Amino acid sequence: MKNSPLLILLLFTSLSLSAQQERKVDSKITNVTVFLNKAQITREVKTRVEAGKTNIVVTGVTSQLDPQSIQVSGKGNFILIGITHQQNFINEFNYPPSLQRLKDSLDYVEKQLIMENNQKEILTKEEQLLSSNQKIGGANQNLTVAELKAMMDFYKARLTDILTAKIKVDEKLKKLNETRAKLQRQVNEERDLFSRNTGEIVVSVSAEQQTNVDLELNYVVQNAGWYPVYDLRAVNTKSPVQLNYKANVYQATGEEWKNVKLKLSTANPSQGGLKPELNAWYVDVYNPVVRQLKGRARGVSMMKKAEADMEVTEEEVMAAPAASLAEHVTTVQTSVNTEFNISLPYTITSSNKPTLVDIRKHDLKANYQYAVAPKLDSDAFLMAKILGWEEYSLLPGEANVFFEGTFVGKTFIDPNQIKDTLAVSMGRDKRITVKREKLQDYTSKKLIGSNQREAYAYEISVRNNKGEAIQLVVEDQIPVSQNSQIEVSVIDTANAKYSKDNGKLTWEFNIQPGETKKMVYKFELKYPKDITISGL
Structure with missing residues (x-):
């Protein structure tokens, strides 16, 4: 059957209308909500589409985003058809100005290195040329003393200039190589953040006629x-x-x-928002026989907490700024x-x-x-x-x-x-002087029958050398026995608050300028003579 020209025209028109247009657009980050782990990014897109269906490809988006978190809203005479996310492994992020400046500096240093190496090579060639032409005059030619001296002076002066120039070139090369190494390290560090594959968000829209499109994109990112x-x-x-x-x-x-x-x-x-559900907690008699478990226990899928800690180097700010962002x-x-x-x-x-x-x-x-x-x-x-x-x-x-x-x-x-x-x-x-010492006159060790008795006494003295009265809390302790064979007896707490659970002594008082206060507390230990005490 022959195809009529009208049928071919209608078919071509239909295919043209059904063809999906694609428009790559730039976008701008306007709002960022930073969570304790992750962040939500808001981008704005402004473009213009023709009548029909158009795929608006938002480029330059990080590959770190969560595709399930993408949300799109818009303003204009169009209909949102769908949203997809794709990775672009060919294009890279446009380098930011800071990284571009580093790359430009590195390129400049490398050009300087080439020039200095060329200069060194020229000097080396000239030095070799002078060394290979040390024969002065022909074999049968006699030179006067003045001509010989002039020629020697020329060689000496030129070789000195060449060697001096080579030393200066070597110094320049050393500094340039050091600078290049530093710049290269910095570029590599920065490039690692920007040279990953990029993401693209494709927003499909349909419009009856040419119209302006304003889109707002929201998505969640890691890192x-x-x-x-x-x-x-x-x-x-x-x-x-x-x-x-x-x-x-x-x-x-x-x-x-x-x-x-x-x-x-x-x-x-990252912690997730789902409430976990408790399953039945079963107990049974332990049976070491290996059995095949029937059925499966249901659980709730929870997101693992991502690691947020970074090794950073932070300088201490010793004084508060005059103006603060907190306002x-x-x-x-x-x-x-x-x-x-x-x-x-x-x-x-x-x-x-x-x-x-x-x-x-x-x-x-x-x-x-x-x-x-x-x-x-x-x-x-x-x-x-x-x-x-x-x-x-x-x-x-x-x-x-x-x-x-x-x-x-x-x-x-x-x-x-x-x-x-x-x-x-x-x-x-340092204006409050505190001293603690064991009082030997009250410290003793006696053997009574089958038991050993040890007595201890400590004196704490405090002096206020400040020009004002202060409130002071003094803390010390009496040992606590962890064995029934060891008995600890409190003889004197010097009016301290005493906790039997941890043996802590606490004094709290006001002390006037120039005043000295002293506290003496005593305790005794009793235990069998054939054991050794640890912790004293």
Whole structure:
């Protein structure tokens, strides 16, 4: 059967209309919500499509994303048909400006190396040429003394210039090689973050006519998260403690979060949101005979917690900045999590090092007292007992402690282990003198019948050399027996609070400037003479 021209035209038109158009577009990251582990990225896409069906290919997306988390919404006279995700193993991420600058610097250094090596080769050739032409004049030609001296001076001067120039070239080559090695290491480190295969999100749309398309893409990525760090600052013992709540935000996704609206969330998607269900707990008589189990116990599939810790090198900030990002952060308490919205645009580079972000500042009421355990350390420590910390959604994290403008040390805040009061050591105070010594006059060892008796006495003296009265807590201990053959008798606690469970002695008192207080406590041990005591 012959095909008519009209039928061929209709068939061609039908195939043309049904052909799927493809448009590759760029996008911009506008919002990022960073969880404790993972992050949610929001991208904006603006383009224009023709009538019919079009595959909008959003390129340059990280390959670290979770395809199941992709969500797309849009504005315009079109219909969303479908969403797919694919990997592009050919194209790489466009290098960011920082990496491009490193590559340009490396290229420049390598060109300099080529030039210097060429210069060295020219000098070497000239040196060889002079060395191979040392015959002055012909065999039968006689030179005057003046001509011979002039020729020798020429050779000497030129060879000296050549050797000097080669030394300078070698010095330049050494420095250039060192610079090239450093740049190459840095480029390799940066390139590792950006040279992975890229992802592409394909959004299929259908439009009746040519129209503008505004899309918003959301997806969750791995290799990103944040963890808290704190600064605890106190001016003196009469001031509140300032808590600076900060976050170390990290991401190694290969994407640049440049001037984005940043939100930090205490949620952890890696832990999953499904409630586990208890199955029946069966017990039975143990039977060593190997049996084939019938049936299977049902369980709940839970996501494993991803590793978020990074080796980082962080410099200590010894003084608070004049202006803080914390002033531009609002806190939103949801039913299950806390979110910190940062109003100023923020940039988080894809790097192996975290970026420090100020979250909030709080002035917390604190009671100050000194504490000392002279058996372990004769120095007294200033302790700040902070109240009302529960309101601020603190997470476990390391804290830098500052007192009177000086860095004191580090501590760890774990809200899960703290009760009503958060106790923080603010450092040592050498102006409080503490001494603990065994009193030999009251220490004895006697054998009575089949039993050995040992008596001990210790004196603790405390002197306040400060110009103000202080509250002081002194801690010591009496041994606790772990064997029924050993009896521990408390003779005198010197009015201390005594705990029989752990043998702890606690004195708490006010001591005036220049005042000295002394406490003497005594105890006795009784045990069979034929055993040896450990722990004394």
